[in-house]
Amino acid sequence: MQAATPVPGGGSSPNAVSPAGNGSNLPAEELDDLTPEQLAAQWEEEKPPAAGALANVASSLVVIGVGVGAVVLSIAMGLGTPSAPQPGLWPFMISCVLAALGLFQLVMGRRNRDAEKFTRMSLAALTGLVTLAAMVALMPLIGFELPALVLCIIWMRFLGGETWRSTLLVSALVVAAFYGIFVLALNTSIPHLF
Known part of the structure; x- marks a missing residue:
């Protein structure tokens, strides 16, 4: 020492x-x-070390690509009108904002010196994205309860470094709260087991 x-x-x-x-x-x-x-x-x-100009451009292009792809998918779902919205309207608006932010970062990001270089810690964000995508894919098949519970456990214990006791307690409370709000109180059509 x-x-x-x-x-x-x-x-x-x-x-x-x-x-x-x-x-x-x-x-x-x-x-x-x-x-x-x-x-x-x-x-x-x-x-961590600062990212270079190439990393800033690459990350901006990824954000623009995701935004444009989401715009195309939301248009395919149908937009409707503000008074009679269809399922694609809110994703369309959010996707436009995402693409605009990516474009802004592409133009202005060359002067940005705060961006961090990709390191091993960057895998935590990738893990979060992959587990979130898995939850979304599993929800229509088995409901939201089990995927949401597993997602909370992974995020809290392995990405957040929480203790097992707090991880299990908070994860169960989060799933119960979502069930109470979206299934019991609001009676939404979210896929659920119980």
Whole structure:
């Protein structure tokens, strides 16, 4: 274990090792003693490497592609009118916003220096997307209860690092709340088992 190195103005250097497991390199009690400038310097040192211009363009094109694809699918479902909407109207509007945001990022993203380079942590977002898509695919077949429960467990325990007790408790409560709201109270046509 490394020793904390004094820093001008009190506290210690970002080279100290945190036994607290708080995501920082400093013990929790030393984080309170840092000035805002020292915290900013520590965060700057710990952040992932910045993405380059090519990564910004690629991610913008993906967002535009998803938005345009969703526009086409929503038009195929039918748009209707604002007074008599059909199933594709809200997805169409959201898809247009998504495509516009992707286009804005494509144009303005070259100046963006806050975007992070893809790392192993990027797999967490991909895992979240894949599990969400699996839930949507399974809902018409087996209802929403079991896929939603599994999704909550995966997101809380494996992506969020929660304890098993809180994961199981919160996941069960979330599914019960959705069941109570959408099935019992609103009597929606969401696919369900019970």
